[in-house]
Amino acid sequence: MTPEEVRTKRATVVGGARSGRAAARLLAEARGEVFLTEQGPPPEGTEPILDEAGVDHEFEGHTVRALDADFFVLSPGVPTQSNIVQQALRAGINVYSEIEVASWFCDAPIVAITGTNGKTTTTSLTGHVFQRAFRDEPGREAIVAGNIGYPFSDYVREVEPSDVVVLEVSSFQLDHVDTFHPRVSVLLNVTPDHLGRYDHDFEAYAQAKFNIFRNQGEGDVVVYNRDDDTVRRGVEGAAETHGFRPLAITLEGVPGAGGGLENDRIVLRTDDEDEPLMNRDELALRGRHNVYNSLAAAVSARVMEVESAVIRESLSGFEGVPHRLEEVRTIDGVLYVNDSKA
Template structure:
């Protein structure tokens, strides 16, 4: 839909959180007659903002008025399975995501990052690359501010760097990134997809469904599911995809290769010219030793390779890429070192909300880990963690709604076990198990909504309690 199509249209926005408010006010500014419907209460601040924007709203539930619209916009926190959305779809009313609606008004190229793990780190790293290059950019989507909040302030000189979740991709139609980045796909949020992994994967693949020749599709060559789908899709569309790998030397993309001295080097094989109309001669460059990247761990090397290709696709020079990969300080709640107390290291990995993220986290440590895990289960299978827990986890503390399940499946593979009811109690149990040189790792493998507002609240609570020791 184009901006000129919005004027005079009746739009219903479902969900009154930040993304819903941003979408409602954006559409109202462009002449739509907007109605916002919220299942819960609308606070005074939001009510004032909606009133000032000329947006009518209801709270405490969804009424039939919400379907009196030309189209609906759904906030990412609202499941597509709710009755209102299902009724709209049955009536053939268009239902769009907030990022789809915002993209109608965006004059700037978009770099969109998705995947089951590493989205926030990679998005933040790409933003750091633009910052280091002194290029105008904004970052948002699933982190920072909603896309709709700032899209009217953009020019074609900006670049929009978006972290995009599967929920935000579920209802796109014309959303088209200049650069799409697909990091990996592992089981996550299956409770939102009828516990059907294929449905979840298909939502991730939508990040590049509207790309055309000349756009960049950056993907993980080592993820078999991703590799097979991208190869099939790109051939049909006539698009050249750009892979990254730690396991293969590639003809194009980014990979790691040992040089003559046995040093692992990040190698970039990219076009000499980034102009779509230019001949696509590939130029191979040894960018830097992989050990020089600021982010350590195998999973972070994947993130660094993906960010490096995205940056070069947007014509950021190689020397800036090297500088940025060396200087990036990471993101809060992702393997964040909190402090060391009596020789015991405390690490906040609250953003690890699925099993695969915990697997990557444990892989980053040599051993002697006291693992605090559990929360609201999303249909998790903890089986893939068993061998790594046996190898690296000295003690396990189960926390939250799924604490008993975590203990039952992983407890037999750890030397010490405890079941905690609160974060404070979990830390106390972990301290009793730990000795100098050990690491207490909060890496829940679950969402936070059983005990906390979000993963940030959970991580902040852990950090505050550790700082008070």
């Protein structure tokens, strides 16, 4: 859908949390007719924000008015199985995710990152690389948003075509995409998680992750973890039919195209020749899992023409993400680590 088409449509946003509010405001700014509905009480400060944006709203239950819409927009916390969403689907109302809607307003290339684990770290690291790359390019920015805590809809109206948008996207955000089209997508891993949202069907969960590349084609890139069987099968099976370029990351040598680890050195091969980048022990982030995260960031940036020296500097100087394997201090020989995922 185009921003111009939004003006002629009636939208119902389901969910009054941060992403729902952001989507409602975005659509209202585009002069669409917007109604927000929320099953629970209004989060603090929500109603004044919606009133100022001119968004009609209801809380503590969904009324029939919610179904008077051309399309629904779901906040990530709202499951497809919820009664109001099922009613909309039965009524033939299109249902979209918040990132899908925000992408209608984005003219800049998108680097979208998903996976069961490592999304936030890799998104932050990739954004850091692009921000370093743009230091000497006034007016050009790297915008980091999405599931990382900054709704895409809150920032997309400020994005210029010369910018790069780095998005963390969850399976919930990918459930209802239609035209969402990253220039580069990254799949880190897929392991059983959130299966309650997918009727305890791992394959359905994996397919939601694979929606990240459903609209990619010739000229686009998918960076994928070749060492994860589910990811490898999904990407390599789709590459030929979709036409995108698959670039593998692996800790088992250097792939034909992508990036890998060889003799404890990070080596990129995004063109026809090996490009040694740095030693593994120069990476700022520790651990085997962070080698994958660093490879994903490096390959994504390199195919977007970021210089190797900038990538090297960024990967060695990154300070990490708060609460993600964050080293606190060592007491009596014991290292204490702050890790929200643990």
